[in-house]
Amino acid sequence: MKRHTWLLVLILGINFISAQECEKTLSGKVIDFHDGVPLEGATIVFNNRKIVTDASGTYNIEGLCPTSYAFTISHEKCNSQVITIDVSKTSTKDFYLEHHLNELAEVKVAGATTETNSSQEETISNDVIEKYSSASLGDALREITGVSSLNTGSTIVKPIIQGLSGSRVMIINNNVRMQDMEWGDEHAPNIDINAAGSVTVVKGASALQYGGDAIGGVIIVEPNRVPAKDTLFGKTVLTGATNGIGGSVATELVKGYENGWFFKIHGGFKRFGDVETPDYILSNTGISEKSASLAFGVNKFTSGWDVYYSYFDTEIGVLAASHIGNVDDLINSINNQQPDIIRDFTYDIENPKQEVTHHLGRLKYFKRFEELGKWSTQYDFQYNQRFEFDIRRTEELRSKPSLDLELTTHTITSDFSFDAKADYSLKTGILLRYQDNFADPSTEVRRLIPDYEKYDAGAFVSGEYFASDNLTIDAGIRYDFNKIDAKKFYLISRWEERGYNNDFSDIIIERARGSQFLTNPVFEYHSLSGTIGAQYTFGQDNALKVNYALSQRAPNPAELFSDGLHHSAARIELGDLRIDQETSQKVSISLQKNTEKWGYELAPYANFINDYILLEPTDVELSIRGAFPIWEYRQTNARLLGIDAKLYINWLDKWRTDHNFSLVKGQETDNDIALINMPAPNTNNKITYHNKEWKDLTISLESQFFFRQNEFPPNIEVFSIDADQDVLLEINTPPDAYHLLNANADLKFALGTKSNLKVGVTINNILDETYRNYLNRQRFFADDIGRNFLLRLSINY
Amino acid sequence: MNTNKFLTMLAISGTLFISSCSDDDDNPDPANEGELITTMTVTLTNSTDTSDTVVMRFFDEDGENGPTEPTPTVTGTLKASTTYNGSVAVLNESEDPVEIVTEEIQEEADEHQFFFITDDLGITTAYTDNESNYENAEGVAFTSTNPVGLTFTLTTTDTTGDVALRVVLRHELDKDASGVAEGNIANAGGSPDIDWTFNTSVE
CATH class of the missing domain: 2.60.40.10 (Immunoglobulins)
Incomplete structure (x- = not known):
């Protein structure tokens, strides 16, 4: 070396x-x-x-x-x-x-530690990751201004970046794009946060090397790297929490050699019972999660290869009271403000629940060429198995999953980074991907997502030009091809109601039993994305970043094919075969100052999305079980305007305050109707005392204020059997504003010369505030969780 | 690691990739909808004149997933001051042969209960069956005696006029909760399989 x-x-x-x-x-x-x-x-x-x-x-x-x-x-x-x-x-x-x-x-x-040159982005470090050791990736990412989450309870947490989530947010885990059915609102990323060394969020589509369709942004999860020297070290983090009476353990062991060889092993386990609000137990909200990963390889300066495998398995209970039979149950839940099922605390996880397993394997090779750059190529394999169990009519049916999907993905990527020149760098690469989804019919439920095969191919070029000491210009372009080939059953009545008999009669293969058509929809999409931007540094510590990103996203399988009653959500979700790509144009600016005394970042953005795909309640459909709300996918032109602002001040030697604020306004441009599920404005203010001399003591008190979301789409009128008339279903009305107070303290003790022990205590929701979060899908049924004490022991050795 | 080894590795993964791409033209099987109910028939027979019946039928040809509106039909009208013997039959007619859901309910009689609800014209209903009338899937009769509601009586008063009769089937309910055994749904809990209101009249 x-x-x-x-x-x-x-x-x-x-x-x-x-x-x-x-x-x-x-x-x-x-x-x-x-x-x-x-x-x-x-x-x-x-x-x-x-x-x-x-x-x-x-x-x-x-x-x-x-x-x-x-x-x-x-x-x-x-x-x-x-x-x-x-x-x-x-x-x-x-x-x-x-x-x-x-x-x-x-x-x-300096300045080159980021994923992009001119995009708004932020990284969370090891310390923050440890703090969320017993929580999820989505929870930790909320530390970043402008990142919120779409929750189903407290355990299913989907990140939202500047108002956008799901398929618009790409998650890169160890340089592998996660393929874990991110299209569903209640599908959380299948990542154990403890395996991450750092997590970076790029708030936009500018990180083109990973993909072109990240209209919301990119989350890049990187492991800690292993030094090329003879070393053996490890870390174990233990966390216990009072709310849910559970905890987690995560441990990692790393062996490195001077010749570049390394081995790395990680394991994690998490178990919680029912969590509780200030007033009652949230029954069936336990979680059991297991994860493990193994990596080995050779990492030299001139070349290297590695093998990586990770396993993630989770079983998550879904709030018992959120299983509703029909629209009257939903109306009652919204009106009662108290869940109708409250049982004693238990660790048992009953139906409704999810069981998800994710396997990820990767082979990677890289070689550096003198005075030229670095070539990397990678093959990765992912297998995602998702079961969802519901409360069904008979014992036998309850033991069967209502949803059983197997998603298998193979990807090959290869790229070359020309980084030898002092005044510019270039990166170019290609991607080939094949994906297969299998929906098992033994569920005895109509498939919500059909069997499909998907083929992706992409190529990109991006570069940075270091125009002067303080000006760097970047630009990039990417092309992606996607083809989806599905085999889907449509009830003939649904086929006709959607008007497909006029537009899609050529895709019918046969008439199947149960008055159904078996169809073979095949769609191809050509997407173009590009970015251009500049970073200008001035004065001692100031930087200005300006970025424009064009991004196109092909519709996901849910948007195209969803069809049927989603039992756990008690709603009928309908995709549309006519849905086409959405195109986003986003301009973002970031003005920042970072000095020892103080610093700030002002980051406004405007995102104009043509043919924005959204899912919203439109109507109700009658059945023998009563009425169910219909949620339909629709395309419209949308505009998201927002700002993320941060300020920190080091008042005295040991005292620091942090102030964050984020705001996003999402609207349909044609009719001025607010977009559904936009995060409410919120502000975080934190005061921290840090004494390096005394056990590295850090104490902080944080105030989080969430405003009420006053901009939301209109509610719908539904027929209530109970009331025997049409009533307003307040399915879109957001809950009130709320304020949470959290505290945290950390101490570090040396254990011998090489090891240390960190002890951390966190209290969340100190005031035991009763609140509901607009972006929690269970807000119709129950309050959010109450006070929680956490104790954390982290040993580095 | 030398380049040859790497190329071998790449070749293996490439082969995997290509072989997994091979298209199989097998068409998937349609899912057999185990829970679907297309049809419910509530038959009311005059206890003093078995030729006098009122039949209330719910029919939804494409089930709860389909957009076709269900069609309720009521044949016959109720007579004043009369007691009717009622029975309920539930079917899934989208399957061939037709699935008799009533048998499933009988086999899990301890987890299911019908409710017959009306505020109109002083009409009353009462259960005439209990769990011990039915056998579980192993053919063993239940020993518990909570009502199920596959049979019941409905009694009219001398008042005439329109009647809305709501028929509810719930599973995993609390049969021991207050009033549930008498047909009061308020404390029953559980999840609905059926919740449908028929409109008829007493003449």
């Missing part, structure tokens, strides 16, 4: 030595990326010269020629890496070293 680096430095060095006037200087600091502390004794090596940083982390290199140099920056416990800088353009540069205990420190040039 070291030899290769030296070779590279030497080659570059020889090229650059010439008889020019060599009077340029380069100065700056080497800083710990993790906590911003300047690093003393870091070395910067180039052309056989070696400079060491002083006690304040500062370096100063004189006598440089006005050309590009390859600098190797290192610090003890860190791997060396090479950064190329054109000294004719740059005279000051701070280098950031990631300096986690025992972990790979990655050299990152």
Whole structure:
């Protein structure tokens, strides 16, 4: 490893030595990326010269020629890496070293630690991930301004980025795009947050290397990297919580070798019983989750490969009171304000419930080419099995899932990153994907999602141009092809009611029993996405980012094919074969300042979406069980305007306050009707005391205020059998505003020279506030959860 | 790892990929809808004149998933001051042969109960069966004696006029809750399989 680096430095060095006037200087600091502390004794090596940083982390290199140099920056416990800088353009540069205990420190040039150059984005670190060890990815992501969640209870949490969720949010787990039936409102990402080292949210479609259809944004889950040195380390996090009387354990063990080999193993287990509101138990809201992952490979500077496998299995109870028989039950629930099933606390998980298993396997290879760049190629395999169990008429039926889907995905990606030049970088790549969905008919329920096969192909080019010391311009373009080939049964009455007999009569294969048509819809979509943007840094600590992103998303299987009674939601969901792609154009700006004393970010955005696909209640349909609301997919033009704002101030040595605010307004542009399920404005304010000298003590108190969502689509009129007349079903009316107070404290104790123990205590909803959240699908049936004490032990060894 | 090894790996994964792409033209089987009810017939027979019947029939040809509106039909009218013997039959006629849902209800008699609800004309109803009249799937008669409601009586008064009779079938209800054994649905809980109101009259 070291030899290769030296070779590279030497080659570059020889090229650059010439008889020019060599009077340029380069100065700056080497800083710990993790906590911003300047690093003393870091070395910067180039052309056989070696400079060491002083006690304040500062370096100063004189006598440089006005050309590009390859600098190797290192610090003890860190791997060396090479950064190329054109000294004719740059005279000051701070280098950031990631300096986690025992972990790979990655050299990152300031400003280049992000996924995109000009998009709004934010990363949550290890500390935050640990805090949410017993919760879910969606819970942790709410720490990011502008990210909220669509919940089904407290355990099924789908991230919403700037008002958009589901298929509009792409989740990249270990460089693999998750294929876990993200189309359903009650389908949470199948990821154990404890396996993540960091999570980055890109608030828009600009991260084109991952895909072009992330109209909402991209969530990038990255593992901690393993250093190429002889090392063995691990971490165990134990969490216990009073609400739900349960906890979680997560443990990770990593072995690294000097020659680049590494092994990594992770396991996690989580178990909770029924959670409770301030006033009652939420019956059947327990969860049982298991996860494990294994990785090994060789990671050298010039080349590497790895094998990764992860397993995730979860069983989640769905609130007993949320199973409703018909629209009258729903009306009663909304009016009663109290769930009609409250049982004693239990760990048992009964119907209705979900059981989901996700397997993910990956093979990856990369090779670096001197003075050119890096080539990576990857094959990944995913298998997602989803069961949903309902309360059905007989014992025998209850033991069978009502929904049984198997989604299998194979993907090959290959990309090349040209990063050898000092003034620009380019990345290009291709993707091939095959996906198969199998809906098992042994459920004895009509398939909500049909059997289908899907083929995707994509290619992209993106690049960054470092125009000057403080201006970086980026641009990218991507093309995607999607083909979906389904085999679907339609009740003939439904087929005719949808008017498909005129437009789609050619896709009927045969007439099946039970007055059904078997059809073979085949649709192809060509999508184009692109982005252009710039980042301008000015003054000491200011940056301005401007980004435009064009994004097209092909409809997902639910939007096209949903057809039938969704028992657990007591609603009939109807897709539409005519639904076409939606096209988003988003402009976002981010103005930020980051100093030691204070800093802020103002991030307004405007997202114009043509043919926006939405699901909304439209009517009710009568059946022998009474009336059911019909939810239909529809396309319209929409506009989302919003702003995310953040401010922090370090008042005194040890006191800091953080202030966040986010607002999004979603509207149909043609008729000025508000979009459904838009997050309400909210503001978070936090005061933190941090004493580094005394056990690294951190104490914080956080106030979260959620305004009432005053913009919502109109309610619908339904016929109530109980009332024997049409009544207004307040299915869209949002609940009131609410305020939550949370506290957190962390302490760190050294255990010998290499290990440490962190103890954390969190109290959520200190005031035991009774509230309902507009974006919780169970808000019709019950309050949200009450006070919760959590105790966390995290051991690093 | 050398390049050859890697290429082998790639070839294997590529083969997997391609083989999994191979298109099989097998058509899926339609799901057999185990829970569907298309038809419910409530037959009321005059206890003093078996040729005098009122038949209330609910029929939804495409079931609860289909858009076709159900068609209720009532043949005959109720007579004043008369007691009728009632019986309920439930079918799934979308299957061939027709699935007799009534048998399923009998086999799980302890988990099911019908309710006959009306506020009109002082009409009263009473159960005439109980769980011990029925056998479970193993052919063993239930020993418990809570009402099921597959048979019942309906008694009219001397008042005439329009009647709305609501027929409800619930499963997994609390049969021991107050009033449930007498046919009061208020505390029953459970989940509805049937909830339909027939309109008829007493003449």
